[in-house]
Amino acid sequence: MTWDDTTARATLQRLFDIAIRAADPRAILAAHLPERPKGRVIVIGAGKSASVMAAAVEDAWPDADLSGLVVTRYGHAVPTRRIETVEASHPVPDAAGEAAARRILALIQGLTADDLVLALISGGGSALLALPDGGLTLADKQAVNRALLASGATIQEMNCVRRHLSAIKGGRLAAAAHPARVVTLAISDVPGDEPSVIASGPTVPDPTTFAEAQAILARYEAEVPAAVAAHLADAVEETPKPGDPRLARAEFRMIATPQMALEAVAAEAKAMGLPALLLGDALEGEAAVLGTVLAGIARSVRSHGHPLPAPCLLLSGGETTVTIRPGTPKGGRGGRNSECLLGFAVAAAGAPGVWALMGDTDGIDGSEDNAGAIVTPDTLARARAAGLDPRLSLSSHDSYGLFASLGDTIVTGPTLTNVNDLRLILIV
Numbered sequence: 001m002t003w004d005d006t007t008a009r010a011t012l013q014r015l016f017d018i019a020i021r022a023a024d025p026r027a028i029l030a031a032h033l034p035e036r037p038k039g040r041v042i043v044i045g046a047g048k049s050a051s052v053m054a055a056a057v058e059d060a061w062p063d064a065d066l067s068g069l070v071v072t073r074y075g076h077a078v079p080t081r082r083i084e085t086v087e088a089s090h091p092v093p094d095a096a097g098e099a100a101a102r103r104i105l106a107l108i109q110g111l112t113a114d115d116l117v118l119a120l121i122s123g124g125g126s127a128l129l130a131l132p133d134g135g136l137t138l139a140d141k142q143a144v145n146r147a148l149l150a151s152g153a154t155i156q157e158m159n160c161v162r163r164h165l166s167a168i169k170g171g172r173l174a175a176a177a178h179p180a181r182v183v184t185l186a187i188s189d190v191p192g193d194e195p196s197v198i199a200s201g202p203t204v205p206d207p208t209t210f211a212e213a214q215a216i217l218a219r220y221e222a223e224v225p226a227a228v229a230a231h232l233a234d235a236v237e238e239t240p241k242p243g244d245p246r247l248a249r250a251e252f253r254m255i256a257t258p259q260m261a262l263e264a265v266a267a268e269a270k271a272m273g274l275p276a277l278l279l280g281d282a283l284e285g286e287a288a289v290l291g292t293v294l295a296g297i298a299r300s301v302r303s304h305g306h307p308l309p310a311p312c313l314l315l316s317g318g319e320t321t322v323t324i325r326p327g328t329p330k331g332g333r334g335g336r337n338s339e340c341l342l343g344f345a346v347a348a349a350g351a352p353g354v355w356a357l358m359g360d361t362d363g364i365d366g367s368e369d370n371a372g373a374i375v376t377p378d379t380l381a382r383a384r385a386a387g388l389d390p391r392l393s394l395s396s397h398d399s400y401g402l403f404a405s406l407g408d409t410i411v412t413g414p415t416l417t418n419v420n421d422l423r424l425i426l427i428v
Contacts, residue, residue: 001272001273001311003311003353003428005355005376008355008376008426008428009355009374009376011272011274011426012355012356012357012374012424012426013357013410014268015265015268015269015313015357015424016357016359016371016410016422016424018264018265018268019261019262019264019265019361019419019422020261020361020412020415020417021264022256022260022261022264022265022419023187023256023260023261023361023417023418023419024416024417025049025052025053025056025187025255025256025416025417026052026055026056026059028255028256029053029056029057029060029185029255030056030059030060031255032185032253032255033057033060033061033118033185034116034118034181034183034251036061036064036116037114037115037116037181038114039111039112039114039115039116039180040065040067040111040114040115040116041061041064041065041066041067041068041115041116041118042067042068042107042108042111042115042116042117042118042180043057043066043067043068043069043070043083043118043120044068044069044070044104044107044108044117044118044119044120044173045068045070045071045119045120045121045122045125046070046071046072046100046101046104046120046121046122046124046125046128046129046199046202047072047120047121047122047123047124047125047128047187047199047418048072048073048076048090048122048123048124048362048414048416048417048418049072049076049120049122049123049187049416049417049418050070050071050072050076050085050120050121050122050125050128051070051072051076051077051078051080051085051416052076052078052416052417053070053120053122053185053187054068054070054080054083054085054120055078055079055080055083057083057118057120058080058081058082058083066082066083067082067083067107068082068083068084068107068118069083069084069085069086069100069103069104069107070083070084070085070086070120071085071086071087071088071096071097071100071101071104071128071129072085072086072087072088072124072128073087073088073089073090073124073128073414074087074088074089074090075087075414076414076416078416086099086100086103088100088127088128088130089127089128090124090127090128091124091127091145091149091367092127092142092145092146092149093127093128093130093138093141093142093145094130094138094142095138097127097128097129097130098130098131098132098138100128100129101129101130101131101168102131104129104168104173105131105167105168105173105176108173108176108177108180109176111177111179111180112179112180113179113180113181113249115180115181116180116181116182116183117174117177117180117181117182117183118183118185119173119174119182119183119184119185119202119203120184120185121184121185121186121187121198121199121202121203122186122187122189122198122199122417122418123187123188123189123190123198123199123362123418123419123420124189124199124362124418125198125199125200125202126158126159126162126169126199126200127145128199129166129168129169129199129200129202130166131166131167131168132165132166132167133164133165133166133167133231134167134231134236135227135231136165136227136228136231137227139225140165140224140225140227140228141162141165143224143225143228144161144162144165144222144224144225144228145162147220147222147223147224148161148220148222150323150324151220151221151222151323152220152286152321152322152323153216153220153222153321154284154319154321155190155191155197155319156190156191156192156194156197157216157220159190159196159197159200159201160208160212160213160216161213161216161217162200163196163200163201163206163208163213163239164208164209164210164213164231164232164239165213165228165231165232166200168202169199169200169201169202169206169239170196170200170201170202170206170208170239170240171196171201171202171203171204171205171206171239171240171241171244171247171250172202172239172240173202173203174202174203174204174240174246174247174250175240175244175246175247178245178246178247178249179249180249181249181250181251182203182247182249182250182251183250183251183253184203184204184250184251184252184253185253185255186198186199186252186253186254186255187254187255187256187257187417187418187419188254188256188257188258188419188420189258189319189361189362189418189419189420190319190420191258191281191282191283191284191317191318191319191420192282193254193257193258193259195252195254196208203247203250203252204247204250204252205239205240205241205242205243205244205247206239206240206241207241207242208239209235209238210232210235210238211235213232214232214233217229217232256417256419257281257419258281258282258317258318258419258420258422259281259317260419261317261361261419261422262278262281262315262316262317262422263278265313265315265422265424266278266313266315269313274311274312274313274426275308275311275312275313276312276313276314276315277307277308277312277313277314277315278315278316279294279297279314279315279316280316280317280318281316281317281318282317282318283316283317283318283320283423284318284319284320284321285320285321286320286321286322286323287320287321287322287336287337287339287340287343288339288340288342288343288394289343290320290340290343291339291340291341291342291343291344291345291346291347292343292344292346292347294314294316294340294344294356294423294425295343295344295345295346295347295348295351296347297314297425298314298344298348298351298354298356298425298427299348299351299354301314301427302351302352302353302354302427310353310427310428311426311427311428312426312427313424313425313426313427314423314424314425314427315422315423315424315425316423317419317420317421317422317423318420318421319336319420319421320336320337320339320340320421321336322335322336322339322397324397328395328396328397329396331396331398332393332396332397332398332399332401333368333397333398333399333400333401334365334366334368334397334398334399334400334401334403335360335364335365335366335367335368335370335372335399335400336360336365336366336421337358337359337360337365337371337372337373337421337423338358338365338366338368338370338372338373338399338400338403338409339394339397339399340358340421340423341356341357341358341372341373341374341375341399341403342375342390342393342394342399342402342403343394344356344358344375344425345375345379345380345390346380346390346391346394348375349380350377350378350379350380350381351377352377353377353427353428354375354377354425354426354427355374355375355376355377355425355426355428356374356375356423356424356425356426357372357373357374357375357410357422357423357424358372358373358421358422358423358424359371359372359373359410359412359421359422360372360418360420360421360422361415361417361418361419361420361421361422362414362415362417362418363412363413363414363415364414365400366400368400369409369411370400370403370404370409370410370411371410371411371412371415372409372410372421373399373400373403373408373409373410374403374408374410375408376408379406379408382406383402383405383406386405386406388402388405390402
């Protein structure tokens with residue numbers, strides 16, 4: 001194959017699309033459904049994929065007596081016939097999400113052992129399924145979310161805190177459905193695919209404690225409302241733990257994961273005659289730092305043929321963090337993928353024959369309109385010619401501004417799935 005800019009861009013876009021299709025609920029969900037129960041089927045759910053997952057259930061069970069409610073992000077709803085969809089805010093919860101959570105909790109009250117609760121869980125569910133515990137308010141939870149999002153905390157740490165501020169997360173939802181059978185179909189968007197972390201684990205036991213949640217807030221010096229600090233200190237009722245009898249009939253089925261998507265991309269690349277090296281599905285850390293590391297590997301391939309010779313594809317997944325330091329200029333725009341990619345571009349320093357695409361498989365990188373962006377060998381040169389300073393854009397967290405100015409953002413719209421971030425590096 002003759003590689004030029006057009007071919008490289010098209011190849012990366014094609015492979016990104018392959019990853020998204022590999023996690024499309026409309027193609028994969030039906031194979032994971034349980035047998036139908038003697039009693040009722042109540043479908044509930046939360047996440048960016050919840051609505052399309054509900055539609056897939058309806059298609060798979062066209063004659064079943066289904067009812068229920070799922071909550072998804074604004075702009076992510078699809079038409080459903082028997083299962084209601086509500087839209088709410090992400091990543092900071094709003095009143096619509098709180099009201100939906102209350103209704104979902106009410107729907108599963110008074111069930112019997114013959115009934116089935118089918119829980120459709122995907123990334124984003126933590127913010128979308130917001131039901132404050134005890135005397136906490138929605139405003140309290142919003143403040144905590146904002147503080148954690150800016151702190152640099154990992155998704156595991158953020159969701160530990162969220163579980164201990166919620167009346168529905170950390171296994172509480174499944175406990176409320178007892179003695180009904182609960183089957184969770186989940187799409188993982190978290191490094192390690194830990195069930196208790198995906199949407200803060202509303203249907204699975206919570207191995208963490210109030211004390212751990214307190215320690216996380218202290219570690220990041222997160223400023224939270226006094227009511228939140230008091231709630232965690234009081235630790236009145238722990239979340240359901242492993243072995244809790246109320247969760248004995250709760251089953252968890254993973255239907256799509258980052259690893260599955262990466263393997264689908266690697267298989268497609270191989271079919272194209274392009275060797276692929278999977279660096280891992282759970283790479284974490286500060287976004288710009290990871291970008292620098294990945295650029296170092298790409299340059300090693302280009303200069304030394306290690307860890308494999310060019311042409312080749314380097315693949316990775318996971319979820320990075322972006323820490324907003326005190327004194328950082330306000331107004332910067334960009335999500336973790338575009339920031340990781342800009343860190344990659346600066347460190348790659350215009351190395352010839354190196355292209356990269358990094359994006360969120362849900363189609364939304366942070367709060368912008370793009371899934372991610374693409375870097376080419378002449379990205380830095382084009383940026384400087386346009387009067388942009390890549391290093392300044394990186395330090396001010398304005399990666400979106402730079403890539404949008406160059407016309408290099410990747411815009412897919414909501415993909416209705418979410419298996420976390422995908423990083424594709426092509427070296428020729």
